[in-house]
Amino acid sequence: MKPSLAKGTRDFTSLEVSRRKYIINILQKNFELFGFQPLETPSFENLSTLTGKYGEEGDRLIFKILNSSINEAKEDKKVLMQNDFQKALDKPFSSENLTDKALRYDLTVPFARFVAMNHGKLTFPYKRYQIQPVWRADRPQKGRFREFYQCDADVVGSESLWQEVDLVQLYLKSFAELKVSVTIHINNRKILSGLAEYAGITDKLIEFTVALDKLDKIGKDGVVKELLERNISQESIDKLDFLFTQSNDALENLLQLKEKFAGNETGLKGVEELEFVLTQSVNLGVDIQNLVFDITLARGLDYYTGAIFEVKADEAQMGSIGGGGRYDNLTEVFGVKNVPGIGISFGLDRIYLVMEELNLFPEDATSNVEYLFANFGGEETLEALKLIVRLREKGISAELYPESSKINKQFTYAEKKGIKNLVFLGEEEIKNKTVTYKNLEAGEQKTVSLEEFLG
Structure with a gap:
């Protein structure tokens, strides 16, 4: 049988692992610099923990784990004993007798579950960062995988908008160190709720935001078509037409919203919060060109209640x-109220692809061996x-070529592995307490004393 990878997964070579570690090290350093502490959660959760948190489309992308134990599938005991798994598979996956666990879809919901379980032991505001893989049953394409890493930083236990301002700083500092030029698109869920109220489709808020979030993928015509398919009237769509003709001036767009939101308490609250974040970020030296008020940004996740970011x-x-x-209400579904939260995520895999495309990895991002001894x-x-x-x-990487082979073979090995220096310690060198080595990049060969070689 010819070996193959599961669709949407990848192997990583030593070069790729080293470069990924380079990104992670910068992010981890900045997470800790901003006061976040590390946390890790299990790769799979109870299915009930995950479902109902990501919206209808998100729930469909959760990787469910089929129960394999007879004890876990009591009602299907006879089916499983007969190894007739097809009968089990033909039943709805939501049936708890078939599957009650799933691979985590993101890091935020497991984090909210952790906070709910440990809120009596935590000091609030509680700031955590988490760097772990997540899984989504999505259609693989460029920059979209079924297994990928998220690098998250979250704060829970504070409603202060200064947290939003601080996370903008964290984003910009981290990407500046990675030398990736970025723009942060920002919106507020309350503005989206205000728009739904303005258009008379409050009962269709989720359908509205899910369709709107696809604007950059399917365009205005595609969004309008989807809104109509979701039973949103043409009259309501016409009232929202201004969304598709926004200017590049964030303040002008916010002013236009204030006029339309007259008497709309939720919408006006969203505008006020967004103005604060934009204004204070600029006051801290952020170039306004790095921040874009994107009124169509929705991110399609049900649990957001305020600011929304996309980089x-x-x-x-x-x-x-x-x-x-x-996400000020997320822990309520786990029985713990009044624990507001906000968080951001860095997409490690996509950041890697961007840096690779733009040739932004420094040479020292790879961990090549310093010396190979012939x-x-x-x-x-x-x-x-x-x-x-x-x-x-002394912390210097070195290895011995394992066999006493022809020197050309040892040279070839060193070059293919990207080893910097080939060392010759023969009878003459041992006698004279010297070391001869050749720098394979420069092609220069030197003989130095043992003391000089060891520094």
Whole structure:
């Protein structure tokens, strides 16, 4: 049988792993610099923990785990004993006797579950960061995988809008260090609720936001078509037509909204919150060109209640490479009220693709071996290993070629692995307490004293 990868998954070579670690190290450093503490949660959760948090479309993308134990599937005990799994598979996956667990869809809902379970032990505001893989049964395409990493930073236990301002700073500082030029698109869920109220479709808020969030993918005509298919009237759609002709001036757009939201308390509250975040970010030195008020940004997740963020690379076509928002009611579904939260996520896999496309990885982002010692056999091999031990004690990477092969073969090995230096410790060098090494990048060969070599 010819081996193959599961669709939407990837292997990572040593180069790719090193580059991914480079990104993660920068993000982790900044998370901790901003006061966030690490957390890890299980790769799978109870299905009831995840469903109903991501909207209708999101729920369809959750990877459900089929129960394999007879004890977990009591009602289907006979079916499973007969190994007739097809009968089990033909039943609805929502049936708890078939599946009551699922791979995590994101890191936010498991985090909310953790907070609900441990709220009596946590110090609020509680700030955590999490860097782990998530899974979605999505259609694989460029920048979209079924298994991918999220790098999240969340704050719970505070309603302060200064948290939004601080997360804008975290985004911009991190991407600046990665040398990725970005624009942060920002909106507010209360503005979207206000728009639904303005158009008389409050009962269709979810359908409205899910369709609107697809504007950059399917265009105005596609959004209008989907709204009509979701039983939203043409009259309501006409009232919302101004959404598709926004100017580049955020303040002008907000002023227009204030006029339309006269007497609309929810909508006006959203405008007020958005103005605060934009104004204070600028007061802290953020270039307004890096922040875009995007009135059509919805992000399609049911749990957002306030600010919504989406980050896009300026110099690459990659969709969003980060996103997040405020979710003030998420822990209520787990029986814990009054724990407001806000968080952002960095899309590691898409950031990697952008940096690769733009050639932004520095040379030291790879972890190549510094020295390969040629193997001459006999006493020389033991002396080489003694020297390798001393190098490793100094934190310098070194290895011995395992066999006493022809020197050309050892050269080829070093070049293919990207090893920087090939070391020759032969009988003459051992006798004179010297070391001969060749820098394979520069092509230069030197013989130095043992003391000089060890620094």
